[in-house]
Amino acid sequence: MNITFRWYGRDNDTVTLDQVKQIPGVKGIVWALHKVPVGEVWKKEDILAETEYIQSFGFHTDVVESVNVHESIKLGDKDCSRYIENYKETIRNLAEAGVKVICYNFMPIFDWTRTEMFHPLEDGSTALFYEKEKVEHLDPKDLLQTVSEASDLTLPGWEPEKMEHISDLFDAYKDVDEEQLWRNLEHFLKEILPVAEANGIKMAIHPDDPPWSIFGLPRIITGEASYERLLKISDSPSNGFTMCTGSMGANPANDMVQVARKYAGRAPFSHIRNVKIFENGDFTETSHYTQDGSIDIKGVVEELSRQNYDGYMRPDHGRHIWGEKCRPGYGLYDRALGIMYLLGLWDAYRSERKDEEIDSQT
Template sequence: MNMTFRWYGRDNDTVKLEQVRQIPGVKGIVWALHHKPVGEIWEKDEIKSEINYINSFGFHAEVVESVNINEAIKLGNHDRDLYIQKYKQTIRNLGEFGVKVICYNFMPIFDWVRTDLYRLLPDGSTALFYEKNIVDSLDPQKLIQQYSTASNLTLPGWEPEKMEQIKELFAAYQDVTEEKMWENLKYFLHEILPVAEESGIKMAIHPDDPPWSIFGLPRIMTGRESMQRLLSISDSPSNGLTYCTGSLGVNPENDTVALAKEFALKSPFAHIRNVKLFENGDFIETSHLTSDGSIDIKGVMNELSKIKYEGYVRPDHGRHIWDENCRPGYGLYDRALGIMHLLGLWDAYQSVRQEGKTECTQSTNT
């Protein structure tokens, strides 16, 4: 298991790499060029500068999250081939500097959605919260206003240039069905996967968050059936998944332990976090401890341990604890705690298996 930490860059994150270096077991930084407009080529000098900075702290920079996809590709309109060519060049450029995994998503317009960025938990910490009734009834433009006033930092998938075109984007998606989205994803993958293979990069699609339609927009990466369908598009070794317990787990029909068992080997990247589900469809982020939420984190880590998972792992959204002023869901302290919990489970499971093998060997020898 290759433990990593997501970081938003020198100018767009409250967390410093000097601090991340003090978390035991972290090998790499998950990064992106967050200042780049969606769809534009990531130039070699920009990539080199960021990777050199990350490397200077002793971390690898082998995972990028995300190279966001221009809406023209998701819509399948007349501009998609232009943006696919740019995406291909970005893949080539990243491969030249040793990137191994690109995490991406295919969600229309929005990335992850929450209704409250700082919902109070019983222990006094705060966390990201999703209230189903609000999303079901709210004008998305009001939610955008709430996000923009809550934080002066750019949220993933909520780029300012995109928000300025919100009305036009909703109109463009009016006649786009889930099947049309699948067609457009298939077209995209058939174009880029050969380039990814040549560049030594695995593409790892992230589940939709949450994994159901919101604001009337189609969402297609939602659970086991969609994960199987994604993999059936191409048998390329570069066609893979990002296994995310939190995104998948907020739908109680998704068994995250079973999904780990079935899809871990097809997932070069894994996000491990816990959420607490409520019967009315609401959910809130919690600590990584299994008993604090609704996801069997212990079971997930056990499945990864069984196969000696060699992919990249990061803790996902954390709580805001100890009065930390940070990007919503992406502070230092709780994600550091999450890393230690995940590594503790990993070490324990690996130790038990190693002891079991030793006992078997000794028994055989005697």
């Protein structure tokens, strides 16, 4: 199991690589050039400056999260081709620096949505929280205000340059339904997958978060049916998934153990996190500990162990604990605890399998 840790850079994170280095088992840093405007080419010199810095701490830089897809590509508008060509050039430049996996998503306007960034939990910690009724009656501009007030740090998916034009973006999506969004994704993939495959990079699409339509915008990567449809677009080995237990698992109809069983082989990258789902459709982030949430984290890790999963894995959103002041969902302490829990499960299941193999031979 190749454990990684998401990091937002020297100027945009409260966590340092010196601190991450002290977490047992972490092999790589999941990174991105967050200052590059969405749609622009990632330059070779900027890529090398970041990867060489990260590698100086002994980490690999195999996984990028994310090379965001410009809204023109999702909309399929007149500027689509230009931004696709930029994306191809970024793929080539990242491959030259040794990158193996690119995580991306195809969510219109908002990459992820929560109504509270620091919702209080019973144990005294706080966590990201989604209130279904509030989203159904909330003006997106009010949600933007909630997010912008949550942190002094730039939050991916809520880039200021994009949010300045949010009204225009909503107008542009008025005529884009799920089928049109699927067609635009198919066009994007058929353009970039040959480049990714030729350069040894696997593209790993992240599920929508949450996995249902919000604010009248289409969402298409929401469950097993969408995985099946994506695979029909292309059988390229570069066409894969980021298996995120918390994003897809926020819909209780998605059995994440079954998803792992069927699709782990097409998921070069996995996000493991837990959420507690309430009957009214609300959900909150929790610790990674299985019993704290609604996702069978133990079962997911057991399935990955059974398959000898060799993809990259990272703990995802953690709580904010022990008074830590940090980026919403991305503090040091709870993600470190999550890593130790995942490693403990992995070691236990691997040991159990070895015992079974010995028994079968005697």
